Amino acid sequence: MDLQKITFRINGQVWQGQVHPMKRLLDTIREDIGLKGTKEGCGEGECGACTILLDGIPVMSCMVPTCQADGHEITTIEGLESQGQLHVMQKAFLQEGGAQCGICTPGMILSATAYMQHPEIAQTWANALSGNLCRCTGYTKILAACSSAQKDSCCHHCDSKTTPDC
Amino acid sequence: MRTNIAEYSMISCGSLVQALEAMDQTPNPIPFAGGTDLMVYLHFGKLPIGTYLNLHSVPELRSKIEITDQEVILHGLTTYMDVYTHSFFKSEMPILQQAASVVGAIGIQTRGTWVGNIGNASPAADGVPALMLYDADLVLASRQGQRRVFLADYYQGYKKTVRLPNELILEIRIPRQKINTNSFVYYRKVGERNAQAISKVLLAARLEFWPSQTIKDIRIVYGSVMPYTYRMKKLEQHLLNQHITPQLIAEAVHWVGHDLKPIDDIRSNAKYRRKVAQNLMEEFLTQAQANVVFSEGK
Ligand SMILES: Cc1cc2nc3c(=O)[nH]c(=O)nc-3n(C[C@H](O)[C@H](O)[C@H](O)COP(=O)(O)OP(=O)(O)OC[C@H]3O[C@@H](n4cnc5c(N)ncnc54)[C@H](O)[C@@H]3O)c2cc1C
Ligand code: FES
Ligand code: FES
Numbered sequence: 001m002d003l004q005k006i007t008f009r010i011n012g013q014v015w016q017g018q019v020h021p022m023k024r025l026l027d028t029i030r031e032d033i034g035l036k037g038t039k040e041g042c043g044e045g046e047c048g049a050c051t052i053l054l055d056g057i058p059v060m061s062c063m064v065p066t067c068q069a070d071g072h073e074i075t076t077i078e079g080l081e082s083q084g085q086l087h088v089m090q091k092a093f094l095q096e097g098g099a100q101c102g103i104c105t106p107g108m109i110l111s112a113t114a115y116m117q118h119p120e121i122a123q124t125w126a127n128a129l130s131g132n133l134c135r136c137t138g139y140t141k142i143l144a145a146c147s148s149a150q151k152d153s154c155c156h157h158c159d160s161k162t163t164p165d166c
Numbered sequence: 167m168r169t170n171i172a173e174y175s176m177i178s179c180g181s182l183v184q185a186l187e188a189m190d191q192t193p194n195p196i197p198f199a200g201g202t203d204l205m206v207y208l209h210f211g212k213l214p215i216g217t218y219l220n221l222h223s224v225p226e227l228r229s230k231i232e233i234t235d236q237e238v239i240l241h242g243l244t245t246y247m248d249v250y251t252h253s254f255f256k257s258e259m260p261i262l263q264q265a266a267s268v269v270g271a272i273g274i275q276t277r278g279t280w281v282g283n284i285g286n287a288s289p290a291a292d293g294v295p296a297l298m299l300y301d302a303d304l305v306l307a308s309r310q311g312q313r314r315v316f317l318a319d320y321y322q323g324y325k326k327t328v329r330l331p332n333e334l335i336l337e338i339r340i341p342r343q344k345i346n347t348n349s350f351v352y353y354r355k356v357g358e359r360n361a362q363a364i365s366k367v368l369l370a371a372r373l374e375f376w377p378s379q380t381i382k383d384i385r386i387v388y389g390s391v392m393p394y395t396y397r398m399k400k401l402e403q404h405l406l407n408q409h410i411t412p413q414l415i416a417e418a419v420h421w422v423g424h425d426l427k428p429i430d431d432i433r434s435n436a437k438y439r440r441k442v443a444q445n446l447m448e449e450f451l452t453q454a455q456a457n458v459v460f461s462e463g464k
Contacts, residue, residue, distance in 0.1 A: 002175075004178075020171050020172065021175075021176040021178070021220065022171045022174050022175075022176045022208070022218070023171055024167070024205070043167055043209045044205075044206045044209050044210070045202055045205070045206060045270065045273070045274055046362055048271070048273055051273055054276075057247070057276045058272055058273050058276060059273050059276050059277050060202075060273040060274065060277070062205065062209070063200075063201050063202050063205045063206075063273075063274075063277060064201060064205075064277065065176060065198070065201055065205070065220070067176055067178060067220050067222075067223075068201070068220060068222045070178075111272065111273070115272075120251045121247060121250070121251060121272060121276075122272060123267075127267075127272070127361075128272060130271045130272070130360065130361030130362070131270065131271025131272050131273045131274065131361060131362060132271075
């Protein structure tokens with residue numbers, strides 16, 4: 001099968017390459033682009049270690065054939081910081097001890113930031129992270145990190161209660 | 167991954183016309199929607215070698231949910247998350263939203279489609295029973311034209327459907343519901359855990375009482391019990407025009423026990439499934455009786 005020319009933006013930069021259209025986006029990101037922050041746990045959609053944001057929405061990158069990312073916008077864990085500053089969610093994971101071995105952490109943090117930005121996608125933090133399994137079972141600290149990031153990013157000026165825990 | 171992807175091809179098309187032309191070729195390509203079923207087969211080396219059609223490349227299938235006076239239209243690539251986050255469903259078709267929220271987890275709901283759930287034809291599909299409950303209709307399209315098929319008539323046996331190899335499921339059309347205090351809806355999935363679990367038994371059901379306590383309209387759909395999503399039309403007929411009494415509940419539970427021929431698989435066995443299916447029927451009818459507020463005017 002012929003390779004296909006694929007173009008997308010990843011972490012703000014345009015990327016173009018010749019890829020087999022069915023290659024898992026996970027593998028394209030790790031092998032072709034060389035960003036190793038996105039992890040593989042199960043390879044079957046269950047664990048969430050491979051979570052990335054596709055147009056700002058969390059997806060399992062082991063479930064996405066690369067051709068379906070053509071023309072879209074991808075964010076991986078490497079793209080969360082801005083100007084050398086970690087994202088509030090990354091800082092909160094550091095402060096609260098939300099990472100142990102760290103394999104689930106990139107996916108966990110991406111799912112959590114997406115929920116902070118799109119509170120309509122789930123009802124609770126537990127729902128929002130239910131597709132991200134932590135083999136070290138550090139859930140208590142992970143949830144503590146989420147609440148702490150939530151508080152830090154809340155402007156406290158509105159009473160719209162549009163974000164969880166607002 | 168246990169698969170060599172070089173053995174596969176995947177084509178993209180810029181329009182529905184081109185996609186239907188591609189579907190007409192021999193051998194027929196296999197539609198590829200959100201990939202949350204197909205990529206799992208790929209991972210385990212179980213995906214049939216062949217040509218796949220990337221439906222994300224077809225703009226018509228990406229259309230937004232449409233709501234007209236008569237019906238709701240979900241398109242080929244409408245995801246669970248599209249339904250979950252759409253305010254319309256909360257009031258008029260809450261079971262669709264509930265079903266959306268029990269499929270996998272967020273990262274599956276954002277990618278997996280309702281049409282893919284139908285297309286995969288798994289007995290354990292969670293979206294299909296919710297759609298069947300609301301009398302969904304499918305629009306199938308091929309180069310030769312379009313036709314409509316009732317979802318309840320779509321399955322013929324385990325993984326056997328009426329879809330022709332050159333057809334795409336284009337849309338799901340669901341008639342608008344009349345909501346009143348005389349109606350009751352029920353959807354319960356029994357699985358290992360809340361997230362990322364495949365159903366062992368699922369009952370989706372609804373009924374309307376009129377006048378007062380008489381069952382006027384009823385739907386009963388079981389998932390994960392029979393080899394395909396199963397609507398119990400005969401039991402529905404039997405319950406019509408009756409009042410819910412302990413006697414009637416016992417009859418319905420008995421009916422479920424002898425009519426269902428449950429599957430045995432890795433997740434559960436036939437005996438357990440039969441018993442749980444009966445318990446769910448009892449719970450549905452009991453709750454319906456208890457929760458409905460009878461209103462006089464209509
Ligand atoms: C971790 C995980 C958890 C899951 N949990 C659940 C769950 O709780 N409940 C549940 O029901 N499912 C679950 N699934 C299965 C899957 O997510 C759903 O069945 C989903 O709806 C499939 O949609 P898709 O778009 O990803 O389909 P795809 O994988 O793209 O396709 C599925 C099938 O449908 C066919 N198809 C797709 N589009 C069309 C079309 N337009 N016309 C004709 N045929 C078509 C394909 O050829 C294929 O046979 C889970 C999957 C994973 C990986
Ligand atoms: S590696 Fe993708 S979900 Fe586990
Ligand atoms: S920190 Fe080890 S898997 Fe979560």
